Amino acid sequence: MSHGFGAALKVEDGKPRLPGNLHTNRRLSQWLAIHPDGRVTITPGKVELGQGILTTLSQIAADELDVDFARVTARPAATPDSPDEAVTSGSLSTQDSGSALRHVCAAARMIFLGVVAQRVGVPLETIRIEDGRFIGPAGEIGSYWALADQALLECEAPIAVTAKAPGARRIAGTSVPRIDLPDKVFGAARYVHDLRLPGMLHARVVRPPARGAALAALREGPLPGDARLVRDGNFLAVLASTEWDAEAAAARLAARAEWAATDTLPEQALLAGWLRAAATRGERSAVASRADPAPAAARTLRRSFTRPYLAHGSIAPSCAVARWEGDGVEVFTHSQGPYNLRADLAKALKCPPEKIVVRHREGPAATATTAPTTWRWMRCWSPARRPACRFGCSGPGWRSWAGRPSPRPCWWTSRPIWTPPATSRAGAAISSATAIPPDPGGVRSRPCSRRRCWPSPSRSSRASTRRWRPAAAPRATACPSTASRH
Template identity: 45%
Template structure:
């Protein structure tokens, strides 16, 4: 052994030659392991604010060039919710510059941090918080460097015009202060963010930066993108979910004017042309030429509640406390249903893709550029680093609509026609028939009152599948499912989390010491489904708040007072009281044919608080319901742009009225039948309320809570409660169509 070590140590050959060397190697390894065992484990990195925790370097968020140009990066996408404006305000406040001094780059896998999906009203919570703290730290770095160069204390400096200025008038520009790698440092857990009393930009109204192009005909949406040499494509979808392409003679289509290519890959069919109208004409001809075999795969629509119960595979406990058994007190028991509903993008989905060399670039209205990149790369068999997805707004969103599928269509076609950009535009009937729907749901509630007039038992059962089947995974994309070498969607799994999914807001904010909330999970659905604004909160809050009104009636209590009786959170109480006050809530009998209704929820039970009161008129002869006015109060934490909060809440109220009174996907045993605006009606201008009020409770210094999805559930309940107040009849099945209202009141 000594000879081996003296002659040059252990080599691969000496180890293989004899057992002695092998023993030494094990001995050395054991010593190494023993040393490692005595060393303490490396400490966990400190938790950073918001999305900084996943993207920890300052220059991932903020860049300052030598000429003073400032760029701020966010992984979140502008979806019409005004997030670009609010994030500009946050960055400008902390950097001591004007919002117009900043270029904001939104979701782009080639430039911005990976912040997952823009969803769940979390953009301000995650990205806003990250940008705020990063900008505050960058400001401190600039001031420290300026103090060093000017030989003064940091306290003697101020910022103005993208420069740091000393009390004697000397100044240094931001660009001069920042060297190449100065901002490539890890963020700190705490920052000296500005305090509310010092704000110049935050907390004040600022015009939305995304609006001008939308109202002047500028390039506002991905639909408007035009690249040199761009081709136009249309996809021919199967006529029904279970259809299989049996035969195709495309020779006539290939000979049509302007047609560049007819593409078939398994059941995926597309036509590519030089001009857009040529593509539309060729698509229609190709659809006529295709022969499909169809099978009846859809259930009887009237039987949908029973179908949902039969599809149950697993039961999860969302919340349980005390003894929820129903006692001898007054009891309310009911079943509530929600149909499939669509996102209803006003502009059908669109995307553009181009392959140059080995690199693919896709412009898409996806809500998650990084997950979409992963799914597209998997579908095409491309290395992830060769795929770039850039977000561009689309004229319609509110969840996982057809945007990701359109991006996959464009990418698949572009791969077959490298060198030229390809624009894919969906048709209206494709959008309505093939986008992932908001899931149908079934809820059963059984609750009772105690002798003290409070809720003594609460049993809540919901039947739902997952409300998000977004990419990653190629199986989430229609094009990947229809290819010859097809991809299978991932099997959904029951996942109970604090923010909820199908169970979102199933656990009320009210104090209910005896309760049991169960999620009867459905892994499969008859129709393709995914995330629609508010996820399960829309149906769950509708059911919870309808039940609260019925229990208030049973307790002979005012509906607002009854809610306050079960609320301890002072912020929850504040929005309920403010909405009632500004509405002029009263128990006096309403005018004939009119009713008042109230609704409340804290979104996800951990985000924004919202209460709303509505007045509705009900025409007994026709069954028509119109919301006359709506008054809401919202607390979404510290206010950055009050106009943005007001816009989002007003929009949420109108959208919820539309869902609640009109919207439902219809189908027969084979096909979707609600494929246009006549078969899928939405709220029209003539039915918009006379007034919609949004009263904001600002919470300076409190965390951002998000706004965009707070109104949907409370408004649905308030409308239902108003109908109950006007007619004496409770409606349990959404939407409240004219026929259902007429049938309920016996007109």
């Protein structure tokens, strides 16, 4: 399962280090394809959430390959073809995916130029590239497109690659039209909500009034159109060939259903203890651990911080489309982590991950989910049952500092925050309590009120240690901006 921070958590696998997420996805063809008809396709594992990342990555590719920006197409992430870049979050896409793609494209340029230089017999340094065409001392000697069928990218990325210097870049850093905006502005079918497959059915779930409610009775009655009932224990839903019939049928069933509900949530004052108890169940993963002995301390400070439930709901409803084919399923979703979602779906469906294909389609938020079926999350459900990543509570987490007689702390340990990690984001797991001694290398950072000084709720699987300069004394106040971190 992938962590949500991509290359932020470095993998120590003994291999030579490659930039960003290229280190764990080392094959060039995972990231880049060059076609004989003059097109370039990039296939990053990061997804478009409205932040413009596909435009940025296309600029990087066009720059390093020396091709026109219009030639580059960014293909949405999909398993298993795209690189596994974990989760699109934390403003890390340009850092982790951009650095990887820049290295990939620089490597591709080096490989193609090397091949054409050897074939033609001219020095490599005498060849320049003009919009994908290779120009030698006597004129054009080849192009990317002429070598596109040679499978030159079916290899691991080389380590020794020289990307362009910032001053040599023509496209990256300049203003170009966003590639995702025209469809959105003019109302084209770009979102997963707009996807229509042959024979597709529409589903609506009838939600109970409370968590853990039992369906006590369901009165009989007609449903509109061709809508039909789907019931599995306390799960109640409808299927229909049109979206409107599905919504109308769900409304009728909601009026006919009788639920036996009990209060399953604690009082606000007891929430911290309830979360501690809940943390003993579910998945745990120790992300990092070090056995270095703690330095001697004259004084230790320990503080605990809590916050209530906070909703971070999107304006538009979530949606997913699933299509079964044989013994496999294809899922179209606007999840931030396609591979993480695939792992969770494999658990839910009790099938190998290889039987599940997850394709990203743009949407408003981060969620997952024999004829293809579309299931849309209704906006009215969000305040009570947000499905993923946007409704949660940061439970008690503690910080401890140990200091010598001088004001300089020698030890700062962050223990885990007990919380639904990223508030139920796909692929999340509850962390074990792991303390990490400070890096003996010295100063890391100075404490401040910014969110990065504290592990955020989404980073509950990460224990961290920081050291700072003597000028900064330890503070026993929580960072308020942490509460809304992804």
